[in-house]
Every structure is written in structure tokens, then in C-alpha cells.
Amino acid sequence: MSHPKEPEPGKALSDFATGALPGIGDYYSATQLRADRWSVLSDVAEELAVHGVDGRKSKKLLKQAEDLIIALTPIETYWAFPGAAAFSYMHRLLEQRKIADFSHAVRRAARALISGAYRRRTIHLTAEESENEDFEDEASLSPDARALGRPYFEVLIVDDLNEHQERWLRSRLQNARRPEDAYIYEPVIVPSLEDALIGILFNHNVQAVVVRPGLALKSRNNVKLLNKYLRRGGADEDVDALDPEEYGAETCRLVHSIRPELDTYLVTDRSVERVAAQDLGGCRRVFYNQEDFFELHLNILRGVNNRFKTPFFTALKEYSQQPTGVFHAMPISRGKSIARSHWIQDMGAFYGPNIFLAETSATSGGLDSLLEPRGPIKKAQEAASRAFGSKQTFFATNGTSTCNKIVVQALIRPGDIVLVDRDCHKSHHYGMVLAGANVVYMDSYPLHEHSMYGAVPIREIKHKLLELRASGKLDRVRMVLLTNCTFDGLIYNVERVMEECLAIKKDLVFLWDEAWFAYARFNPAFRQRTAMHSACGLRRKLRDPERKDQWIAQSEALKDADDEAWLDTRLIAPPDARVRVYATQSTHKTLTSLRQGSMIHVYDQDFKGETEQAFHEAYMTHTSTSPNYQIIASLDVGRRQVELEGYEFVQRQIESAMSLRRAVTTHPLLSKYFKILTLSDMIPSQYRESGVEAYYDAKRGWTDTWDYWATDEFVLDPTKVTVTVGGTGWDGDTFKTQILMDKHGIQINKTSRNTVLFMTNIGTTRSSIAYLIEVLISIAKDLDDLLDDASKMERRSFDARVKSLVEHVPPLPDFSRFHTAFRNGNTSEGDIRSAFFLAYNEDNCDYLDLDQALQEKLETGEELVSASFIIPYPPGFPILVPGQVISREILTFMRALDVSEIHGYRPDLGLRIFTADALNAVAAQLK
Template sequence: MQSMSDYYSAIQLRADRWSALRETTDALSRKQTGRGSEALKRKVELLFDQLAPIEAYWAFPGMQAFDHLRRQFEHGNLDDLAFSTRRVTRALTSGAYRRRSIPLDRGDTDTEENDDEAMLSPEARALSKPYFEVLFVDQLTDQQERWMKSNIARMRRGEDQFHYEPVVVPSLEDALIGVLFNHNIQAVVVRPGLVLRSKNALPILKRYLNRVGEDEDIDALDPEDYGPELCRLLAKVRPELDAYLVTGRSVEEIAGLDLGVCRRVFYNQEDFLELHLNILRGVQSRYKTPFFTALKEYSKQPTGVFHAMPISRGKSISRSHWIQDMGAFYGPNIFLAETSATSGGLDSLLEPHGPIKEAQELAARAFGAKQTFFATNGTSTCNKIVVQALIRPGDIVLVDRDCHKSHHYGMVLAGAQVVYLDSYPLNEYSMYGAVPLREIKHQLLKLKAAGKLDRVRMLLLTNCTFDGIVYNVERVMEECLAIKPDLVFLWDEAWFAFARFGPTYRQRTGMNAAKVLRERLKTAEHVTAYEAQRKELEGADEQTLLDTRLIPPPNARVRVYTTQSTHKTLTALRQGSMIHVNDQDFKGEVEQSFHEAYMTHTSTSPNYQIIASLDVGRRQVELEGFEFVQRQVEAAMSMRRAIATHPLLKKYFKVLTAGDMIPEEHRESGVESYYNADQGWTDIWECWARDEFVLDATRVTLAVGGTGWDGDTFKTQILMDKYGIQINKTSRNTVLFMTNIGTTRSSVAYLIEVLVEIAKGLDELLDDASRMEKLSFERRVRNLMEELPPLPDFSRFHDAFRSDQVTPEGNIRGAFFLSYDENNCDYLELSGSLRDALERGDEVVSASFIIPYPPGFPILVPGQVVSKDILDFMLALDVNEIHGYRADLGLRVFTKEALERHASPKLQNAAE
């Protein structure tokens, strides 16, 4: 049995302890006396002691039932104890307690022993009432608690849409532990009798309090403020929850307080029916799915189809003699729900006024945005919409060079002047990290010194990166706004949509940071701090500004956009994405141009099934996103620990840590690893609150060079072909495993089994290998782990595409369209004519985007000068795909004459 310190999550600890209790009580039931029975009894006592503080936060089995099990043990009723424990464990595993009462005694009949939720049909599961738990925060005696629960039970009605059970805790700290530990909780009732501190001393539970943050001084609170303060803290850690405050304070006193997620205040009354109805209404507001519901209703209506789309209502399939298998595979509903936006009956994505509009408003609430827009053709299109809506030809945009290719093409479409920002390189793993804030400030200050700050429009960064590097979003926006107070931010959160629903992750999302900044800029404390720094930095040079954490002016405009691939990290059909907006100038400046850009890039025939899935996916994350994200992180942490502690796996594999992927100067907390075999788990809250960059724990990058296989070979020929394990990304010597909200502990266990099997196979292979075979293996490993080509920085745009030599922005649009004329282009072979040209000192300029997979970012863009470092990198690549490069012809470049012709009008204009 693992020690408690081995667990990252109390959820995993709880599940394993109940499983151990079932096994131990079964064994004790079979061997109640004699040799070994005393050891079993001591183990049962230990398990009860470990579970007791944990079960206080859950409605099932509940402390009353838990105490009943303990009495069975103390009275020697070991057969009954084993029976009751099996019942509890089965119900916890199968989810049966969500649908019905679970009898624990042998005399009670229970005909549904095997109703594992996973074994039920989707129709049967859809018919059952959703279950949740309500946390009551009050210091009650046992008798008072039983009285309150009985009153709540009497309020239940057959027509109630949901079923809930109460959990009672006495203190503010217990309430915070409860909502961060018990994912079943959907509402919190805060009553006047609560106290401040928890008596629970279990370290794994107390650790949850770290997620509230170190800046909360709750010791100074007066007792009458405990309730309002708890409501405020709930808004910080679980903003999706509903809170209800019971108080005796006057309306005037309450009105001036920050009550966070409090939906209603009850004044010293025990009106349980009104409270019951409010709790159900609050959950219903998150449960409703306007568009999905409308689509279901539409599918039931009898209609005559006289418009485009023969597949609508499934008529073209049902009348076919040759494609009946398609109808059998998909079922009838998907075709009954197919229609056209122009046929009426449902809403239009391009001009929403009904259920789509309402669904988007609910999504904005869920993701903390001011406005949210659905997209049915992926985040690539979302990125182009935002860029086109905000960027005018000639605007300067600072862009993360290794961002998704849709951003580069967006710059072409918008006619932006692009300043490419270099991320820090991780040469030993053939990947880039993220762009240091110092580099961003340096480029902004350089543009300011050149008198071009008025043309700077946007900063575009990827958060988090594919490899899991996460920016300190709030700090980046603060310091950039201190230099350019109206700068627009576009955060590409394609792989980060889930982050909103984890308290640790939420603080580094664009929408959360925008909200925090808007609130902070209005405070008197911020005004005072800004004025003090302004006087201190008056006349400061660039070095001083780079070394100082800058404070934005109080009149700075917070203008933030995020694009998210909902389908990549949450529940949605392929290509379902969202654009979230928190822009103070959206209504006055952007709304019309955004609408035009949205119309430009959005299909007039959007897939209604994708829209419905976005609506349902939003419902899911508002009601159980916290649970799913929590389990996602737990799965990744378990994977880390299993690989780091397995003696055989350590020979060939290494999980890259924060210390491996983030240079020390960007980790102010000093945290190097989330798990260390010697020190155990590191609480990640500290580094997520402080560091410039952090590592997303849900992404596990595994260095596989020690196996002698490169990343692509390991992915394709080993993991996928041999074991059926699918992954997205590789580098030359790494593979990336991404946990998601669907990842299970069984999936993690299977992966570990596979890695162990691979490691054993390598051991056997090397054990039987000849001396020369071993030397060959060692050479392959050395080539993959030591002799790696350095990653090239962005060189520069050629002068033909620049306005001057002072700042680095370039006209990528001009270069892109110049290449449309084949007469302007030529091809040079990498190891022949291209190398010769560079050795002669010729300027060679790329006419295309050159994107090797992996790593999957452009190492050349149209108009960029080819450097010797870039050529060396391309020659050292041993990947199968290089988009934009033709192996039969070579690298497509501009002719010298084309560059001169393109540059001459610009030079003439400059002279005039």
C-alpha cells in the first residue's frame, strides 16, 4: 500500500483506500482468528483512521454510514463489515449512489447489484436525474445536523429535475477544502455559525488551501465577515459554483460587501423550500443548452424538405439501396437534425438572434468573457477572424515566431508589418520554449524610440505552447501596457481551453487576467503605485526599464482576445472552436469590423452538430469541468511518478521537468520538478503564481533518445503500429503525451505497461547484441541526445520588404504575393547551389513558408533572409515532412532581379 505522501491527489488516495479497505475486510472475514488476523485488524484500523477526515467532505457514504462501518468492526461483526464495505466501494466505483439509495445491511434488498454506470445505455443514463451535492457551512451539533437534513429531504418533489444530498462542514477553511476536493459540490450554503479554522490536520487535504493564494489575510477578519469572505473566496477558486448566504445583517451592510458567487441572501430564516428551489434553479441555469435543446426539438418535427441538402431528414439515405450502412452506422438522429440556416426553424450562426445567441452568451459566462463567438471550422479560422478584425494594412504586430501557421497567414491577409519574436531555444530537445518578457519589452521600446509606437497594434502569443510552456499572462499584459497603453493582445489558447476550470490554471488564462487587470487599474492603490513608479523612472534608459517590473497607467485600455480549440481539450466535435473577447473598446471600435471578418471567414453552411456540441461542451465544463480537469492533472502526475521511480524505465526514458524545459532565470520560485523521488511532490501553486513561465502538468514530454529511436519512429512504428497508442507531437528525440478530460487511470496504467515492455525488449536486445551492434546502438543514442543541430533564430526580413534599418518589422504580405509570379522565383539545392550562394556572401531570400514536421513551426517565411544557421539546421533535419520545400527542386527563393524591382518603388517613395 502506497504511503499517503506518495499521492499527488486526495481523490486518488480516497479511491485507493476504499479499495484497500474492501480487500482487507474481505480477507478478515475469511480469516477472523488465528495467524495473520491481528495484522489485518491493525490495517483496517489504519484505513479507517485515514479515511475518517476524508469522508467528512462527501455526502456518500456520509459520516453516519462511515461510523456505522466502524461500529461493525469494533463489535466484531466482520462478515457484515465486509458486506457493507463491498456495497460502498461498488457504489463509489460504479456511480450507483448517484441514482438510488444504497442499503448497507444484509437484510436490505438491493436488486441492482451490477448497475455500473458505464454498462448502462446512453438512453438509460439520460433518463436518470443528475445528482450533485450541496455544501452547508455551519458549526452544528449532530442533532442539529440531522434536523437540517430531514428538513431538506422533505422539500424534495417528484418533479424536481435534479437530486442532491447535503454535506455539512463547520469552518471557512473546511468549506474551501471541500469545494476543491469534492467535485460533486455544485452549490454552497453559508450560514452564520461557521468558524474560521479547520481542525483537519491531514496534510494532503490542507494542501488544497494553498490554491486560495498567499495574499488572503483571513486572520484579520471579524467573525461576522466569515460568511461574506467565504463567498468572495469561492468566486476566486470555483467561480462556476452558486453560493447562498444566510445572515442576520442589515441590507445596507450586505450591499457594500463583495459577495463573490452569492446568488441570493437569506435573512435569518429557515425557509428550506425557498432555498431548495433556488439551489435547483441555480444548477438549471448552467444545465440548460439552448441550441442543443432547440436542435433536438427540431429533429422531432414533421417537415417537408424543399431546399438544398438531400441528406436532411435522412431521406437520401433511407431511399438508397447502396448506402444503408451509413444510416446504420450513424443512426437516424444526426440526419433528422440536419437542416439549412436559410430554411428557418433554427438560428443562424452568422446573424444569431435565438438559441445560438443564447448559447454564446452562456459560453461567455462560463469562460469569463464579455463576448463569445462560436466557430465551426477550427481555431485556424478564429485566428484569422481576430487578426482581420483588428489589423489594418501597415499596422505593426509582434508575433511569436514559432506560433501556429494560421497566424502567419493571417498576417499576410491583413497586410501587417510583422516583428517576429524569438522564443528561447531548447537545443538538446529540438524544440522552442516561449518568448521571454524581456524580449517583448525590448522590441516595444525599440519601436517607441523609433517613433513607431503609434503603429504598433497587437501582441500575439501562444499560451500554452504545444509543449506546455505557459506564460505569466497577467504580468506580460501589465508590463506591455506600461509601454503601449492601448496594445491589443491575442492569446492563442488552442490547447488551453480546459484551463478556465482548474483554480491553479485559471490565473494564467487571457480572460481571467483581463478581468483582474480591469479591476486593479481602477483601484486607488494602483494609481498610487503607478505615480510613484512614473516619477522614479522618469528619464530612465532602456536597460533600467528592462530590469524593472513596469506598472501600467490607470487609463490603460484592457483589450484581450483568446481563441480556443474547444474540440482539442474539451468535449466538442472536430473543428468546434470559440473566440472569447474582453475588449474595453470592442463596442466602440471593433464590433463592425469583427462582424465583417466573421462573415468573411465563417461558412454560410455551418455544421449544426458542431454548434450543438459546443453548447453541450459548455454545459459539461460548468457542471463538471472542475472534476475532469482535476482528474486530468492527476493522471499526468501519476504518469510522471511512475516513470521517475521505475528502475527499468529510467534506463531508457526521462520525463522532462520544468527545470529541463524552462531556464532558471525564468523560474523565480526555484521549482525544478513537480515530482522528485527523494523529496516527493511539489505544490505547483507557488510557481504558477510567481514564475515567468511554468510547465503545464497535463503534458508529459518523454525523452526517448535513449532507446536509439528518434521521436517520429518511436511514435509511428512503436507506439502506434505495435501498441495502438496515439500521440500528436514529437521532436527529434522526444514524444509528447497529453492527458485530457477523458484520460483514465487505466489508460495511464496501460501506457506504463507498454513502456516497461519496450524497455525489457531493449534490455534483451542489448544483452544478445554483438560488440558492433552495441556500438551502433550507442552511436544512435549519442546522435539523438548529444549531436543535435542548434535551433536557428529568426534572421531578418530582406531590405526589399522593410521600411528602414532601424526596426525589424517586415511586409510579409508583399513577399507572399510577389512569389505568385513564377518568374520572380528560382530553386536552390540545399547542399549545392544554396550553400555555394551563401559562401559567396549572396543574400538568399525565401519565397515560401518552410515548415519542417517536427518541430512544426516556420523556420523560414516569405521575405526572410536565409542564414547559414538555418541552412545547417535544414541539412541536419532527418524528418519526413518539410512543408513548402520540394526535395526534387530545392528551396524556392526570390531572384535578385525580383527583389530589386520590388524594392525600387519603395526606395523612390522614401527619397521623395
């Protein structure tokens, strides 16, 4: 069957009866296109069944059905259901005008795709086969019923076969199946290396790839929306120069680099010994020529089972079923204290029995200990390490705040200098206090008009390091601590940051707070900007002999250069630099886990020698001896999920956010009151080398070149959508609580003075996005009605509110400096611990109102020093820390704030500051 010519972007395939079907160019992903085309095809087939081939609408309906079939033809080659044979059968029915049979087959296929029924059983498309079949909707099944079914997946087989050879291959795989197999799979056969790359990026059902010797190089499809996948996540490498004998090995390597969680198997007719010695990525097995299909079948199942295993969750389930007599300090264990109660039966009814059956203590035996794991918890953490690409992974049951403190305490000694992102999470600031670090705060670039900070430019980080080098303090610098990605979605070029810093000090440790970025590992573009992936890549780079020569040449060129030259140069790390990287992730925030489930990922070359014991002590310090086993089990299951379907869920998460972007940008009423902040709004041009300005533009459509993710200093996480609401006359906090939550039941977290942040996650559905858009349209219509009925004075009041939110926004202050009483020398690091504990003595502190008198004190040159953390919410970052000098800019910003809460500030007393006597006493001790 010939491939269709793709319609122009923005145009529908045909003048469909619904009049609402978007054109191909309106879709961000082929997955959404496929779902919508099948839905419309089902509707058209239904109408054809009613009107027949001779009705007034029949000609138009037949043309629509033909167009849809042609449009779906190249798409369906990458999916096992309904499959090439069944799809050809439906097309023949249409050509032969067997409309009743065509309508029946299409409706059943479409319904099975929507419900997921094809994952549980064979779907019969003919009326004779299906008339007695009980058609279950997956969504209507109970969790227990769904859990009993065998999980379904698809295997991508790469080989250029004719129709006869393909039938033979399918039959051999079919014959290898056994009733006792734990999983069920169907093959998808594609002819070329390029089709394999499209397939693993387009078809989220694929869990294994079998590469056979007859594969071709290039894809024969000409659908732009499919070929976009070749440009995503590094799948656009030039393969034209490959020799045919290299196709198989290169396919395995590329599949592993793009989706490392997939199992790959290579079948070759060449010397298996020589092939196995090549770089095959993560290829699990090499088979010679006419392979044993049963052995291949077993390997495919075993590979999926390795990812499916949940050591601790399985152990916990087994434990819950054991008869146990409870004689330890947990009355709730086994639910006994609830079952015997006359007053708390509702708790047992609400939670169900299993949560109590699985409740126990680590000291009672039968399971593993989080503090000293040797059994299923240890195995679960090893599986998580494999999934997230770390050397070691540790579970935490009390959130990433504790993870941050564990890492800091393990690595920082009193007096060590740490470079910290000033607007990072408060747990880092408190971690510095506990560790006794001397803190150098780094300023992010400000986004004044939206009352939010961006991220710390690499030039700022290098400047602080060079400043400390010039002062002879570089030996004391221990760590660089940054947030990636930020709450607002700004993502660093992680590998570049680490390499340039290591070029100045080769043994730096990096802590990346990835609280909001745990899902990034499971998307090819995102992965390249994660801490663990970047650490692995940097280590490989440092081993490259060519890189060593480049470093020698650069070192010679910079030998007598001033700091400005170092700042202007893209620095290369020395080959003997140590890769020491830590990442903390809030699994519960962005993946599947119970509240407070978090992980620490480690890629530290010196962990075993220098850090392991200190890390163990820090872990013991901050981890409860009574950890919640349900949280640990949820971390184990969450890991299983992302290894098996993380790519699918993250892709849908991105698609949802992109749909929201397009809807708000193109809707005339929404764009009147709301604006989605684009890349150019969030990232100044000097940090966007590519010049890319937006993910979606109403005139140009989608920006789908992901190359800039490898080059630009900062990129924007598309799943985080910041919307300006100043045009509504409501500030961000009011819009969040009184409009979105109270009126419409929409929950969000982050706001600024004039923005709200909508974050999609792996649980976001298209229905959720549709509801949000409906709500925003409703709000906009209400505002239109309100302004239309408003008096002249009411309209003037509204305009004034908008102006105050959009134009009269107080500028964000930079970090001022630490007072000299908490500094040692002329560099910017400060002893935040001494300042923090000095405030424990109330005689050392005083309070001042935020009034004109305080402003006048500053104007006369009097130094006022904060005795506590001051954190306005929103925006939620500390504008003052203990020991910091209060600047006029900070005071102006605080007085202009109209937020509901300022943590650390008491309105009844004022701003807490150190007395002059307390500061003088500390300064005297330093002399």
C-alpha cells in the first residue's frame, strides 16, 4: 500500500463531519494523533453503517473513512494491535464496500485501543467470532481483577522481511509461548534501523528489541510527525556512513543510548565472538543466525521479569500473610488495636486490612532494616540504582529535606566552604547550619517582572571559585550545591557546569537537588541533563585521550591569563579530576510513591574510600529507627513502574503540558487575560545560544528541534507551565486559593506575585487538561461580563490593580553580604552556623518595625543584621539569612510585598536583628 502525502500543517485531512478535528500540524505527538484518528474513524464507520453506501452523505463519509485509513497506515506499522494483517483486513472491507463488517471491525478495534482490552486477550474483529464475547472495559475492572491478568508488552523486531518471512517469524515466536508464562507479548516487525528508533520512541508498549541480520538502514515512511522522533533525544545521529555489517551493532547501541531501560538482543550471521566484543550498548544476549526461538522467548521474559521484580514490596506482601503473634511495641500491627476498638472502626474501613497486616517494626525480624539493609531493601535499592543510573541509591522515608541534610553532613566538615544557590530549598540552608559550613551564596539571574529568580549562571559560579582562588581559600572549597530543575522548570547544562568547575578545582563535590526532576531519567532529552547521566558521561569524557590533549593546550593558553579570560573560556577539566556527584529526588513529588518517599543517588568515585563511613553515620543521624515500611514498598513499586512504563508516562506528561500551551496561546479570550511564559520570557538570550524562543508559537507552530538541550546553558522543562495572571487583577496567591481552589477545586502549589505554576505529572490526563482549560475560559468570561457591567470608577480600580501587578512589581534584591562578625577575610563566605546559634540568646537580639524609622537607620549608614531566616511566601526563598546585612533593596522589597505570610517575621514585633553589642562581641573574638 502506498504511503499518503502528508497534509499541510494546520489543515485537516478532510472536511470531517465533526468540524473539530485538528490537522496533523496541530499535534505535538503522533500518539495523540493516533488516538484521535481512531476515535474519528469509529464515528465515521458508525455513520456509514447507518447511511449505507447509497445515502446522501455516503460519498463524503466513504472519502473520510478512506482518508483516515490512509493516514493511519504508516502509523500502525509500529504497533502490534490491531496489527498489519487486521488493519489490511479492515481496509479491504472498506474497498469492497462491506460496510457492516467494516463498521463492526473498526468499532471493536477502536474500543479495544481506548479501553486497553487488547492487553488482556485476543480481540476478534469479525461479527461471527465476537458475537458471544464479553467485552470488558479495562477502566471498569477492579484493581484485583486487573492485577490477576498477565502483563502485556510488545517486542520490536528489526528485520527487512517479505510477507512470507514475516508470517514464519511470527509463527515461530507464537509456538514458543507457554501457558505458564508470566507475561504475554506480541511482536512488531519493522524493516530498518531508523524505523527501530521511531518505534522505541513512538510505541510505549515496547519492552524489548530484537535486531536481526537482514535489517535495512533507512525508513521508507514519509510522515513528518513520525520522523520527528528521529530528532528527539539523540536519535538523529548520522548513520549514513555505516557499512551494512555494522547496522545490527549500531542499532543496539543507539537503542540503549536513547532508551537504556529496554532489553536488546542481537541476532547475527557473522562471528558471534567478534560481534560480542563490539560496543553493543546494553545488549543482553547475542544469538547466532538461526536462533533457538524458545531460548529467545525465555530471554525476553527473563529480561522483563528483572525489571518487574520488587524485592521489598514482594517481601512485605508475603510477610502480611504470615500468622504472627505480636508482642512488641506496635498495637496497630496486624490491625489488632483497631479490630478490638468500638470507636475507631472507621479507620479500618477507610484504609482496609492490608496496610495494617503489613505494619511491623524492623527490630521484630521477618523483614529488612532500612538502617542496615542486607535483604529485600538492599535488593530494592540496587534495582533503583540500576533504574536511575547511579552507583549507589539509598531510600528515605522522611522526604528530600532530610536527604539534603544527610548528604551535606556526610561531605561537609566545619569550616568547609560551600557554594550555594541562594534561592534553593530551605533544607539546604538549615543543612549548612547543622554542618557548620562557611557559605558563599550565589545569585540567580532575576526575573523582576514576575517576582521570581531564574538559575545561577555558570559565569557566576566560576567567578566565586576564582575569587576564592585569588584569596588562597580554594583548598577549603568543598561543594557546589544547585537546584536542578528549579521549581519554575529551569534546567542546567549539568555536565558543562561540573566540567568547568572541576577545571578550577578538580576535587569538587556536586549536590544536585532534583526534587522536582525524578522523572527526567525516563525521557531521552531530559536524561542528558540529569546528575547521574551527566556524571557518567563526564567520567567517560575525562578518560578520552583527545580530551587530555585539549586540556593540556588550554592549560598552556591560560597559564598567565587573568580571571576575565577564565570567565570567558569554556573550560576543560583535567583528566585526573574526580567525578563526585550526588542527587536528591522527591520520588513522591513526581513519580509514584507515598508522601515523603525520596531517594539519594550517588555517583562518587571516592565514595568507597573517603565518604562511605561518614555517609553511613549521617544516614543514621537523620533516618528514623522506625521507618514506614509502606513508604519503602511504594519506592520499590515506583521504581518498577518507571522501568517498565516511565517513558510512556513521561511522554504523556509532556504532551499534556504542550496541549495546555497551545490552548492558552491560541484561544482569543484566554490570551486576553492570561499569558504562558515562554523560553524567551524565562531565560535571557545570553543563556540561549540556540535562539529558540518558545515551544509553541501561534504562527510557526511547534518548535521540535531538541538539539538546543545539548548546547544551551539553560533550558525550560516543558512540563512546568507558568501562566501570568496579573491581567485578571488578582495576585498569584489570591488566584490560587480563592479562584482556582475554592471555586473550581483545582490545586496548584507555586505562585509568585503575578504568576501561577501549573505542573503536569505522570498522572495528568487529557481530561484534566480539558477541565483546566474550561475553568480558565469560564474565569475569562466572568471577567468579561464583570468589566462589561462595571462603572467607570470600577473599571479604573480594576485597571489600577492590573497595573500594580504587571508594571509596579518590586525589583528582586540580590544577596547583600554577611556581616564582618561572621566572615573571616575579604571573601564572601559567611559562618551561618555561628549567626544561627548566636540568636538562641534573646539578649543578643532586638526587633524593629518595617517602618520609615528602619529605612532612616539604613540611610544613615547603620548596619542592621538579620538574626533569622526571612522567607516570604510566595515566592518562597529566603531574602535574609542569619548573619546577613539588611540592605535598602531588601527592605524596599519587603515593604512592597503584599503576601499573606512571611516565615521568620513577626508582624507584632517586627524584624529580628542582632544588637550592636552582640555583633561587637563576636567581632572582638575574631581579632
